[in-house]
Amino acid sequence: MGITAILFWTLSTLAVFSALMMVVSKNPVYSVLWLILVFFAISGHYLLMNAQFLAIVNIIVYAGAIMVLFLYVLMLMDLKKDTEQKRNRGILFAGVLAGGCLLLVLVAALLKTDEASVLVQTQVGNIGLIEELGKILFKEYLIPFEVSSILFLSAMVGAVVIGKK
Amino acid sequence: MPINYYIILSITLFCIGIVGVLTRRNAIIVFMCIELMLNAVNLLMVAFSKMHHLKNAAINASAGSEGQLFVFFIMVVAAAEVSVGLAIIVMLYRNTHSVDINFLNRLKH
Numbered sequence: 001m002g003i004t005a006i007l008f009w010t011l012s013t014l015a016v017f018s019a020l021m022m023v024v025s026k027n028p029v030y031s032v033l034w035l036i037l038v039f040f041a042i043s044g045h046y047l048l049m050n051a052q053f054l055a056i057v058n059i060i061v062y063a064g065a066i067m068v069l070f071l072y073v074l075m076l077m078d079l080k081k082d083t084e085q086k087r088n089r090g091i092l093f094a095g096v097l098a099g100g101c102l103l104l105v106l107v108a109a110l111l112k113t114d115e116a117s118v119l120v121q122t123q124v125g126n127i128g129l130i131e132e133l134g135k136i137l138f139k140e141y142l143i144p145f146e147v148s149s150i151l152f153l154s155a156m157v158g159a160v161v162i163g164k165k
Numbered sequence: 166m167p168i169n170y171y172i173i174l175s176i177t178l179f180c181i182g183i184v185g186v187l188t189r190r191n192a193i194i195v196f197m198c199i200e201l202m203l204n205a206v207n208l209l210m211v212a213f214s215k216m217h218h219l220k221n222a223a224i225n226a227s228a229g230s231e232g233q234l235f236v237f238f239i240m241v242v243a244a245a246e247v248s249v250g251l252a253i254i255v256m257l258y259r260n261t262h263s264v265d266i267n268f269l270n271r272l273k274h
Contacts (some may be wrong), residue, residue, distance in 0.1 A: 009166055012174050019178055019201055023185040028193055034195050038178075042208050049215045054207075054236055066200065066247050073251050074193060077205050077258050082241040095187030103180040110172055117167040127230040128211075136230050137237070137269050143189035148241045155245035 004122050007048055016039035032070050039063040049120065051128030171212035180249035190214050192254050192264040196247075207236045 015038050017141035039062045046055035126132055137145060178201060185198030187190035191241045216230025254264060 004166065008170065012170075015174070016177055016181070019181040022201070023189065023194075023196065031194050031197060037202065038201060042204055045208055046211055048231055049210050051233055052232055054211060057237065057240060058204075058207075061244055062200070062204070065242060069251055070193065070197065071245060071254060072200070074271065076255065077264065089262055092188050094186050098187060099180045099184035102183060103176060106176045107173060107233075107263055110169060110176070110249055116215055117169060119219060120166050120168050120171060122166055122216045124220070125215065127214070127227055128233055129219050132227060132230060133233060133237070136227065141234055144238060146268055148238060149208050151242065153244050159248045159252040162249065162256055165256070 004048065007044070008122075010042045011048070014116055015045075028074050029071070031049045032074065035070075036063050036067050039067070046128075048122055049128065050125050053128055053130045053133050101144055168212060168216050170210060173218060175205045175212075177207035177216075178202075178208070190265050192266050193265060194256065196250055196254065198248070200243065203239060207239055211234050 018034045018037040018041065022031045025031050025034060039058060043055045043058045043063075046052075046058060067136065182198040182202035182205065185201070186195050189195055189198070210232050214229035217232065218227075218229035257268070258264050
Protein backbone atom coordinates (compact mmCIF):
# COMPACT_ATOMS: atom_id res chain seq x y z
CA MET A 1 0.00 0.00 0.00
CA GLY A 2 1.62 3.18 -1.19
CA ILE A 3 1.51 6.62 0.32
CA THR A 4 -1.34 7.61 -2.01
CA ALA A 5 -3.56 4.79 -0.80
CA ILE A 6 -2.78 5.53 2.85
CA LEU A 7 -3.65 9.21 2.36
CA PHE A 8 -6.79 8.33 0.43
CA TRP A 9 -8.12 6.02 3.12
CA THR A 10 -7.21 8.37 5.95
CA LEU A 11 -8.91 11.33 4.30
CA SER A 12 -11.95 9.27 3.32
CA THR A 13 -12.39 7.93 6.84
CA LEU A 14 -12.03 11.43 8.25
CA ALA A 15 -14.57 12.84 5.79
CA VAL A 16 -17.21 10.15 6.37
CA PHE A 17 -16.77 10.14 10.14
CA SER A 18 -16.99 13.94 10.36
CA ALA A 19 -20.04 13.99 8.11
CA LEU A 20 -21.76 11.44 10.35
CA MET A 21 -20.84 13.43 13.45
CA MET A 22 -22.21 16.56 11.79
CA VAL A 23 -25.58 14.91 11.24
CA VAL A 24 -25.89 13.36 14.70
CA SER A 25 -24.48 16.06 16.98
CA LYS A 26 -27.13 17.88 18.99
CA ASN A 27 -25.45 21.26 19.28
CA PRO A 28 -25.52 23.20 15.96
CA VAL A 29 -22.13 24.81 16.71
CA TYR A 30 -20.51 21.38 16.88
CA SER A 31 -22.21 20.54 13.58
CA VAL A 32 -20.57 23.56 11.96
CA LEU A 33 -17.16 22.57 13.32
CA TRP A 34 -17.52 18.98 12.08
CA LEU A 35 -18.57 20.28 8.66
CA ILE A 36 -15.42 22.41 8.53
CA LEU A 37 -13.44 19.22 9.17
CA VAL A 38 -15.26 17.56 6.26
CA PHE A 39 -14.27 20.46 4.02
CA PHE A 40 -10.64 20.16 5.06
CA ALA A 41 -10.71 16.43 4.28
CA ILE A 42 -12.20 17.14 0.85
CA SER A 43 -9.51 19.77 0.26
CA GLY A 44 -6.98 17.09 1.12
CA HIS A 45 -8.52 14.92 -1.56
CA TYR A 46 -8.19 17.77 -4.05
CA LEU A 47 -4.52 18.14 -3.14
CA LEU A 48 -4.04 14.42 -3.58
CA MET A 49 -5.41 14.76 -7.11
CA ASN A 50 -3.14 17.78 -7.65
CA ALA A 51 -6.09 20.16 -8.02
CA GLN A 52 -4.29 22.85 -6.06
CA PHE A 53 -6.49 25.75 -7.13
CA LEU A 54 -9.68 24.03 -6.02
CA ALA A 55 -8.11 22.92 -2.75
CA ILE A 56 -7.23 26.50 -1.85
CA VAL A 57 -10.57 27.88 -3.06
CA ASN A 58 -12.40 25.20 -1.09
CA ILE A 59 -10.63 26.22 2.10
CA ILE A 60 -11.00 29.95 1.51
CA VAL A 61 -14.59 29.98 0.28
CA TYR A 62 -16.18 27.07 2.12
CA ALA A 63 -14.24 26.62 5.35
CA GLY A 64 -13.37 30.30 5.55
CA ALA A 65 -16.28 32.37 4.32
CA ILE A 66 -19.39 30.20 4.26
CA MET A 67 -18.88 28.42 7.56
CA VAL A 68 -17.99 31.68 9.32
CA LEU A 69 -21.29 33.03 7.98
CA PHE A 70 -23.06 30.01 9.46
CA LEU A 71 -21.34 30.55 12.80
CA TYR A 72 -22.34 34.22 12.80
CA VAL A 73 -25.96 33.37 12.14
CA LEU A 74 -25.88 30.75 14.91
CA MET A 75 -24.45 33.31 17.30
CA LEU A 76 -27.16 35.81 16.37
CA MET A 77 -29.80 33.32 17.40
CA ASP A 78 -30.54 32.18 20.89
CA LEU A 79 -30.98 28.48 20.23
CA LYS A 80 -30.36 27.26 23.76
CA LYS A 81 -33.98 27.23 24.73
CA ASP A 82 -35.33 25.15 21.90
CA THR A 83 -32.79 22.39 21.48
CA GLU A 84 -34.83 20.37 19.06
CA GLN A 85 -37.78 18.91 20.87
CA LYS A 86 -38.07 15.17 21.01
CA ARG A 87 -37.60 13.83 17.54
CA ASN A 88 -40.24 11.80 15.88
CA ARG A 89 -38.98 8.20 15.85
CA GLY A 90 -40.91 7.37 12.70
CA ILE A 91 -39.43 10.25 10.73
CA LEU A 92 -35.93 9.36 11.93
CA PHE A 93 -36.36 5.74 10.89
CA ALA A 94 -37.90 6.65 7.54
CA GLY A 95 -35.13 9.14 6.76
CA VAL A 96 -32.32 6.72 7.57
CA LEU A 97 -34.09 3.99 5.60
CA ALA A 98 -34.53 6.23 2.56
CA GLY A 99 -30.90 7.36 2.61
CA GLY A 100 -29.67 3.81 3.10
CA CYS A 101 -31.79 2.55 0.22
CA LEU A 102 -30.40 5.24 -2.08
CA LEU A 103 -26.86 4.31 -1.02
CA LEU A 104 -27.59 0.64 -1.66
CA VAL A 105 -29.11 1.23 -5.09
CA LEU A 106 -26.32 3.53 -6.26
CA VAL A 107 -23.54 1.22 -5.05
CA ALA A 108 -25.27 -1.79 -6.61
CA ALA A 109 -25.58 0.07 -9.90
CA LEU A 110 -21.90 1.01 -9.71
CA LEU A 111 -20.84 -2.59 -9.15
CA LYS A 112 -22.67 -3.62 -12.32
CA THR A 113 -20.70 -1.27 -14.55
CA ASP A 114 -17.92 -2.53 -16.79
CA GLU A 115 -15.38 0.27 -16.53
CA ALA A 116 -15.52 0.70 -12.79
CA SER A 117 -11.78 0.49 -12.26
CA VAL A 118 -10.49 3.18 -14.63
CA LEU A 119 -7.64 4.92 -12.88
CA VAL A 120 -7.72 8.45 -11.56
CA GLN A 121 -4.50 10.38 -11.94
CA THR A 122 -3.12 11.31 -8.53
CA GLN A 123 -0.16 13.45 -7.46
CA VAL A 124 0.82 14.48 -11.00
CA GLY A 125 -0.82 16.31 -13.89
CA ASN A 126 -0.99 20.07 -14.23
CA ILE A 127 -4.61 20.73 -15.22
CA GLY A 128 -5.48 21.71 -11.67
CA LEU A 129 -2.82 24.38 -11.33
CA ILE A 130 -3.79 28.03 -11.12
CA GLU A 131 -1.93 28.89 -14.31
CA GLU A 132 -3.76 26.38 -16.49
CA LEU A 133 -7.18 27.01 -15.01
CA GLY A 134 -6.71 30.77 -15.18
CA LYS A 135 -5.85 30.64 -18.85
CA ILE A 136 -8.95 28.61 -19.67
CA LEU A 137 -11.19 30.63 -17.35
CA PHE A 138 -10.26 33.96 -18.90
CA LYS A 139 -10.08 32.76 -22.51
CA GLU A 140 -12.97 30.37 -23.01
CA TYR A 141 -15.19 30.95 -20.00
CA LEU A 142 -15.01 34.72 -19.74
CA ILE A 143 -18.74 35.33 -20.22
CA PRO A 144 -19.87 32.83 -17.54
CA PHE A 145 -17.31 34.40 -15.21
CA GLU A 146 -18.78 37.85 -15.75
CA VAL A 147 -22.34 36.54 -15.44
CA SER A 148 -21.42 35.03 -12.08
CA SER A 149 -20.43 38.49 -10.89
CA ILE A 150 -23.95 39.67 -11.72
CA LEU A 151 -25.25 36.66 -9.81
CA PHE A 152 -23.20 37.74 -6.79
CA LEU A 153 -24.50 41.28 -7.05
CA SER A 154 -28.11 40.11 -7.18
CA ALA A 155 -27.52 37.73 -4.26
CA MET A 156 -26.05 40.58 -2.24
CA VAL A 157 -28.99 42.85 -3.02
CA GLY A 158 -31.40 40.03 -2.22
CA ALA A 159 -29.78 39.28 1.12
CA VAL A 160 -29.88 42.95 2.09
CA VAL A 161 -33.50 43.34 1.02
CA ILE A 162 -34.62 40.19 2.86
CA GLY A 163 -32.66 41.00 5.99
CA LYS A 164 -33.66 44.65 6.24
CA LYS A 165 -37.32 44.36 7.16
CA MET B 166 -6.65 5.23 -7.35
CA PRO B 167 -9.50 3.53 -9.25
CA ILE B 168 -12.45 5.78 -9.99
CA ASN B 169 -14.94 3.54 -8.21
CA TYR B 170 -13.38 4.34 -4.82
CA TYR B 171 -14.04 8.00 -5.41
CA ILE B 172 -17.56 7.27 -6.64
CA ILE B 173 -18.36 5.25 -3.52
CA LEU B 174 -16.92 7.94 -1.25
CA SER B 175 -19.01 10.61 -2.97
CA ILE B 176 -22.16 8.49 -2.83
CA THR B 177 -21.59 7.92 0.89
CA LEU B 178 -21.18 11.61 1.63
CA PHE B 179 -24.20 12.45 -0.52
CA CYS B 180 -26.40 9.91 1.27
CA ILE B 181 -25.27 11.17 4.67
CA GLY B 182 -26.37 14.61 3.50
CA ILE B 183 -29.73 13.25 2.40
CA VAL B 184 -30.28 11.49 5.73
CA GLY B 185 -29.47 14.76 7.49
CA VAL B 186 -31.92 16.72 5.35
CA LEU B 187 -34.66 14.17 5.97
CA THR B 188 -34.22 13.69 9.71
CA ARG B 189 -33.03 16.98 11.21
CA ARG B 190 -35.47 19.79 11.89
CA ASN B 191 -33.11 22.66 12.59
CA ALA B 192 -33.14 24.75 9.40
CA ILE B 193 -29.46 25.65 9.69
CA ILE B 194 -28.38 22.01 9.91
CA VAL B 195 -30.60 21.12 6.96
CA PHE B 196 -28.85 23.88 5.04
CA MET B 197 -25.43 22.55 6.05
CA CYS B 198 -26.40 19.09 4.86
CA ILE B 199 -27.21 20.60 1.46
CA GLU B 200 -23.70 22.10 1.44
CA LEU B 201 -22.30 18.65 2.20
CA MET B 202 -24.18 17.20 -0.78
CA LEU B 203 -22.81 19.93 -3.04
CA ASN B 204 -19.31 19.13 -1.86
CA ALA B 205 -19.73 15.42 -2.50
CA VAL B 206 -20.67 16.22 -6.08
CA ASN B 207 -17.70 18.58 -6.41
CA LEU B 208 -15.34 15.86 -5.25
CA LEU B 209 -16.76 13.42 -7.77
CA MET B 210 -16.43 15.99 -10.54
CA VAL B 211 -12.75 16.59 -9.79
CA ALA B 212 -12.13 12.84 -9.73
CA PHE B 213 -13.83 12.44 -13.11
CA SER B 214 -11.83 15.33 -14.56
CA LYS B 215 -8.58 13.68 -13.47
CA MET B 216 -9.75 10.37 -14.89
CA HIS B 217 -10.57 12.04 -18.19
CA HIS B 218 -7.19 13.77 -18.17
CA LEU B 219 -5.33 10.52 -17.65
CA LYS B 220 -7.19 8.94 -20.55
CA ASN B 221 -6.91 11.77 -23.05
CA ALA B 222 -3.75 13.63 -22.10
CA ALA B 223 -1.99 12.42 -25.24
CA ILE B 224 -4.65 13.92 -27.53
CA ASN B 225 -5.37 17.12 -25.64
CA ALA B 226 -2.97 18.47 -23.04
CA SER B 227 -5.69 20.29 -21.12
CA ALA B 228 -8.31 17.53 -21.24
CA GLY B 229 -10.47 17.53 -18.15
CA SER B 230 -9.89 21.07 -16.99
CA GLU B 231 -13.50 21.98 -17.82
CA GLY B 232 -14.63 19.75 -14.96
CA GLN B 233 -12.54 21.70 -12.48
CA LEU B 234 -13.87 24.99 -13.84
CA PHE B 235 -17.39 23.71 -13.35
CA VAL B 236 -16.52 22.94 -9.73
CA PHE B 237 -15.34 26.52 -9.41
CA PHE B 238 -18.67 27.81 -10.76
CA ILE B 239 -20.58 25.47 -8.43
CA MET B 240 -18.69 27.03 -5.52
CA VAL B 241 -19.62 30.51 -6.79
CA VAL B 242 -23.30 29.59 -6.99
CA ALA B 243 -23.14 27.93 -3.55
CA ALA B 244 -21.71 31.09 -2.00
CA ALA B 245 -24.53 33.19 -3.47
CA GLU B 246 -27.09 30.62 -2.35
CA VAL B 247 -25.77 30.59 1.21
CA SER B 248 -25.99 34.36 1.57
CA VAL B 249 -29.64 34.46 0.48
CA GLY B 250 -30.58 31.30 2.36
CA LEU B 251 -29.11 32.49 5.64
CA ALA B 252 -30.94 35.81 5.22
CA ILE B 253 -34.19 33.86 4.84
CA ILE B 254 -33.37 31.79 7.96
CA VAL B 255 -32.69 34.97 9.94
CA MET B 256 -36.06 36.33 8.78
CA LEU B 257 -37.71 33.05 9.82
CA TYR B 258 -36.12 33.32 13.25
CA ARG B 259 -37.22 36.92 13.62
CA ASN B 260 -40.83 36.06 12.84
CA THR B 261 -41.21 32.78 14.73
CA HIS B 262 -38.35 32.87 17.30
CA SER B 263 -37.33 29.40 16.19
CA VAL B 264 -35.55 27.79 13.26
CA ASP B 265 -37.63 24.62 13.33
CA ILE B 266 -38.63 23.84 9.76
CA ASN B 267 -41.94 22.40 10.95
CA PHE B 268 -43.02 25.97 11.60
CA LEU B 269 -42.87 26.52 7.86
CA ASN B 270 -46.15 24.61 7.70
CA ARG B 271 -47.88 27.89 8.31
CA LEU B 272 -46.80 29.11 4.89
CA LYS B 273 -49.75 27.07 3.64
CA HIS B 274 -52.31 29.40 5.19
